[in-house]
Amino acid sequence: MKNTTSGMTSVYSAIAAPTGGILLLPTALILLCQSGIARAEDYFDPAALEFANPQQKTADLHYFAKTGGQQPGTYPVSIWVNNQEIAQSEVTFVDSNGALQPQLTPAQLAEYGINVSAFPAFNTLHEGEAFTRIERYIPDASSRFDFATQRLNLSIPQAAMNVQSRGYVDPARWDDGIPAAFINYNLTGTKLDFADGALTLDLARYQQDDTVTRDIMVDSEGYLTTGRGLYYAAQVEIPARKYTETVTPAEETDAQAEGGENTEGMSRETVTRTPEPLDTEDVTLYLFAIDGIMIH
Numbered sequence: 001m002k003n004t005t006s007g008m009t010s011v012y013s014a015i016a017a018p019t020g021g022i023l024l025l026p027t028a029l030i031l032l033c034q035s036g037i038a039r040a041e042d043y044f045d046p047a048a049l050e051f052a053n054p055q056q057k058t059a060d061l062h063y064f065a066k067t068g069g070q071q072p073g074t075y076p077v078s079i080w081v082n083n084q085e086i087a088q089s090e091v092t093f094v095d096s097n098g099a100l101q102p103q104l105t106p107a108q109l110a111e112y113g114i115n116v117s118a119f120p121a122f123n124t125l126h127e128g129e130a131f132t133r134i135e136r137y138i139p140d141a142s143s144r145f146d147f148a149t150q151r152l153n154l155s156i157p158q159a160a161m162n163v164q165s166r167g168y169v170d171p172a173r174w175d176d177g178i179p180a181a182f183i184n185y186n187l188t189g190t191k192l193d194f195a196d197g198a199l200t201l202d203l204a205r206y207q208q209d210d211t212v213t214r215d216i217m218v219d220s221e222g223y224l225t226t227g228r229g230l231y232y233a234a235q236v237e238i239p240a241r242k243y244t245e246t247v248t249p250a251e252e253t254d255a256q257a258e259g260g261e262n263t264e265g266m267s268r269e270t271v272t273r274t275p276e277p278l279d280t281e282d283v284t285l286y287l288f289a290i291d292g293i294m295i296h
Contacts, residue, residue, distance in 0.1 A: 077091050091103070106122045192283075213238075248269065248272065
């Protein structure tokens with residue numbers, strides 16, 4: 001039978017007494033006698049709590065029985081992928097062996113820059129279906145939820161990430177908003193001018209062997225900058241530099257190379273790579289609404 005006192009539940013067992021009567025002893029004491037050493041964990045019964053509203057439900061406290069335990073549910077979290085903050089969103093967490101596991105979808109992972117199409121395991125999911133164990137779909141991947149900071153950390157192998165230029169912002173995450181004003185610009189040669197000379201970029205100067213993305217921001221004082229700012233005004237995507245290769249055949253020689261190597265009858269070609277001028281037709285410019293923002 002159960003005897004509830006001060007919210008603690010104790011279990012008693014009835015055994016035959018030596019005199020022929022019935023003796024009630026705590027079950028934990030019997031276990032100590034039988035096994036030598038045993039420990040019983042205390043359990044708080046939420047039913048012992050008194051509420052002003054009799055219809056108010058008691059909380060399920062068994063999630064907190066272990067150190068670090070938390071109740072499953074939906075929490076607003078910041079999402080970090082490989083130690084970089086990617087997004088902030090509400091994520092649902094479920095209990096899995098005493099730990100909270102996030103419920104994610106392949107579409108969410110794609111937004112975080114993960115190449116989900118490279119992993120056939122995702123094909124077993126229906127469209128929009130969520131999963132909880134990311135390591136079952138992407139080898140060597142893992143997730144960890146820091147409840148104290150409300151931070152979901154995803155560790156993804158670099159081979160599973162989509163290759164994007166530094167500073168890239170997925171256009172799917174842009175807010176188109178409502179019809180509004182945009183910054184004016186003018187292109188002369190390879191020079192891109194914003195807001196009537198407030199900021200000028202020489203696109204050819206920024207071109208590299210990989211695609212380059214430059215963010216045009218408005219700072220707290222209303223000045224345009226390519227560094228950090230408060231508002232996005234524009235984004236420029238400059239394509240990777242192209243080269244023209246010129247092959248120059250070498251004439252045969254009877255001489256010996258330095259070090260005594262015999263080069264008789266050998267012909268060596270010389271390849272020269274010449275960078276091509278930037279074609280501004282390949283440059284992509286994205287504009288953001290700046291309605292109501294004063295630019296100096």
